[in-house]
Amino acid sequence: MQQGETFKLSRVILTSLLAALIVIPLVLAYKYKEILAVVLSDKTETEQLIAEAVSPVADRKVYISCEPISQSGNSDTTLTRGETPFIGRWATPVILLTEETCLSIDTFSNLTSKTDATTEQLQALITISHEAFHTTGVIQEDVAECYAVQRISDISRKLGATIEEAEQVQDRAVSLQRRTASDEYITSECRDNGPYDLDPARAGSFPY
Numbered sequence: 001m002q003q004g005e006t007f008k009l010s011r012v013i014l015t016s017l018l019a020a021l022i023v024i025p026l027v028l029a030y031k032y033k034e035i036l037a038v039v040l041s042d043k044t045e046t047e048q049l050i051a052e053a054v055s056p057v058a059d060r061k062v063y064i065s066c067e068p069i070s071q072s073g074n075s076d077t078t079l080t081r082g083e084t085p086f087i088g089r090w091a092t093p094v095i096l097l098t099e100e101t102c103l104s105i106d107t108f109s110n111l112t113s114k115t116d117a118t119t120e121q122l123q124a125l126i127t128i129s130h131e132a133f134h135t136t137g138v139i140q141e142d143v144a145e146c147y148a149v150q151r152i153s154d155i156s157r158k159l160g161a162t163i164e165e166a167e168q169v170q171d172r173a174v175s176l177q178r179r180t181a182s183d184e185y186i187t188s189e190c191r192d193n194g195p196y197d198l199d200p201a202r203a204g205s206f207p208y
């Protein structure tokens, strides 16, 4: 190959690469613009509160939307409690919550005594903890749920509970989960020292 041709070919490859570098992110940003909008939008106080409570559990910065949207950009009426959108196998840092879930967390944070938590508030705590684990890339429902029940007390603490209150809230949330969760959310592997025990070194730390 002549030197001139090699130069021309290199220029074509370089131009194509540059074009791909610009075009691919633009296409992705457009395709997932609703998810991007949640990341970039101003957050309400409740959305900020929930994000701050669950980000340490997820070990990443999480973005909350209390106005659930579907991937088509319309309001998502099929959402029950909460959802974490995935792009392929990649978990986004976005959690879409129903207004009811957000309201329950908001009212929980305002309780003078957190031990007065209602069933709805306990369920909302389980939901935000569960979704937080989806944002870490956990896909299976029973695994996300198993991790979730172990972090209710941490999340309660972030929402203003004392250590004693947080432990009681966790106990009540766990017993609620055991009574009401459907089979898809339960695994026999969810046990002290089991594969999903987040603190295996701490004997008896498991909430069951």
Ligand SMILES: [Zn+2]
Binding pocket: 130, 134, 141, 144
């Ligand atoms: Zn889930």
